[in-house]
Amino acid sequence: MGAFSLNYLVRRLLVFFLTLWVAATLIFIIPRLAPGDPITAMVARLTQQAGFVENADLIIEGWRERFGLNDPVYVQYLRYLTGLLQGDLGYSLARFPSTVSELVGRALPWTLGLVGVATLIFFSVGNLCGALLAWGKTPRLVKVMIPMSMIFTSIPPLLAGLLIVYVFGFLIPIFPQAYAYDYNFARPELTLEFFANVLYHGFLPAMSIVLVTFGYWALGMRGMMITIEGEDYMILAQAKGLKPFYVLYRYMIRNAILPQMTALAVSIGTLVNGVVLVEVIFSYNGMGTLIFTALREQDFGLIQGTSFILITTSALAVLIIDLSYPLIDPRISLEGR
């Protein structure tokens, strides 16, 4: 326990830091690949919207100097990377005095909470359903009910969110349609009442993710369980006369859950894609809505900063799952010795 093989640890950390570097570099390069430079492009877009911008040349020149765009590219790149390392994501252009880090810091906890709770629910419910689907002793009624509840699987969370907010926020208005908490609360506070309100508001967004996702995990789990049912140690367990529930948990689920953990690490990226869009539908106060408003306001610095932080968060989540994997599967720690 605890003793990772060094190989495993080094490789995971390498992937983590390379991911951050690739993301940072992409975000640095992309605007520079476009014809012109970001400032000219931005002023051009302003001109498009407003019809005419006074002294556009002066503005462009001033900003170029200000953002150091007259320096050679590698100097800009190094400055950008050191900035990122120090957590400096620059200023938001549309809400100027605020820095990107400030805005992101306010939005990120909401997204983390939403994703965390939704993941907990769909992973446990999905795996349980999958295990019950494959288990020989499951009541027939349950075996019929579970596949019926899986009809939404594979529909993007965005579309599920639309349907859910229409049905439960509009037709039968029992849940709030938008925001993470009532605006009676001036700011988040540490009371039970506020916490209940957050749960109430978070229910529909979380459901839109869970409903379309858990079936996928149930299917994966079912496949693993069927493979395990054919193993010799299952016959031995039966021959020993072990209690069925004990066999289900100790022999089947514990083995079948391992590949599911790997699959969870792989699916984090897709999950974050879905959450960003669900937040837009529900105007949830998280990173998705932040990026959406930034797109609205053409706030390029904010778009870049939000994307980078979300990518970092995903990479961190993957790293945590990968590093906790040897704890639940002792075989990994032996690998490569």
Added chain:
Amino acid sequence: MAEDKKVKDAPVAGGTKQAGVLNRFDNPWLNWKFLSGAGILGFLFFLIFLGYQLWDTNLALSARSPLNLPPPGFTNWRGQEGVPEHPLGTENSGRDMLALIIVGTPRTIMVGVIAATVGMLIGILLGFMAGFLGGLFDDVIRLAVDIMITIPSLLVLIVIQAVLGRVDLLTMALLISIFSWATPTRYIRAQVLSMRESGYVQMARLSGVPVRDIMFKEIMPNLLPYLGASYIGNMQGAIISMVGLEVLGFGPQRIPSLGVAIFFSIEAGALFRNMWWWWGIPTVILAIVFVALLLINLGLDEIANPRLRKAS
């Protein structure tokens, strides 16, 4: 029931006890999930084809029809009734919803097909190289795959599109395909690894068959159902990315696709003006496409992996 069948089939296929389980009509491709998924998609394409023949698709452009009409039999928030000339209603810039569906659905699926095909071709090439050649190739490709899978594609696509602005469908498909090769590569590499040491591959290697032929003439045909499932999964992913980008407002706007229709409807607050036909119909069509793709995917999985077949 099952007993009956076994008894009936047994003499036909030779009389031994096992023969009833494996008779010649037991074709794995006659899988109900695969067939019903393919059937749904086929039927959808047939309806679209019919639509192109029978309906005026120019109505999908804006300002060709009255605004905000509901389907016949319903009234909108202004109290206007639907008319039979617009069986699925119209939206707020005067596009006919039926024409919009007829034009938009194939455009959405086309982006999925292009992005999935490009991603799949790269995935096959890299997956085979990593799995079969191993060594440095494998290390580098695995690293690249791990990185690409960790990065949520939508976020980078948003940054790209924020620079490029609105793009046409082909560009959008190619942008999406930047991210659609990693999952197939990973999947194919795993399958190739499991095949590499099997008897027929070693036989081919001993007979001096060139590496390229072993990869693509010996191993690949055995992987076809896996490749099919992977391709369909890739298509789902591509369409999800595309709809996501469109709902954020990046779609081509003159000739709409399904995601752009949803974007416009959200912009106009259609959800809370109860204009359900505007966002609801594209959503339902997309949902049908996704369910059909999932069924095909599950069917192909069962075709490829006999163990999954028995317990269903």
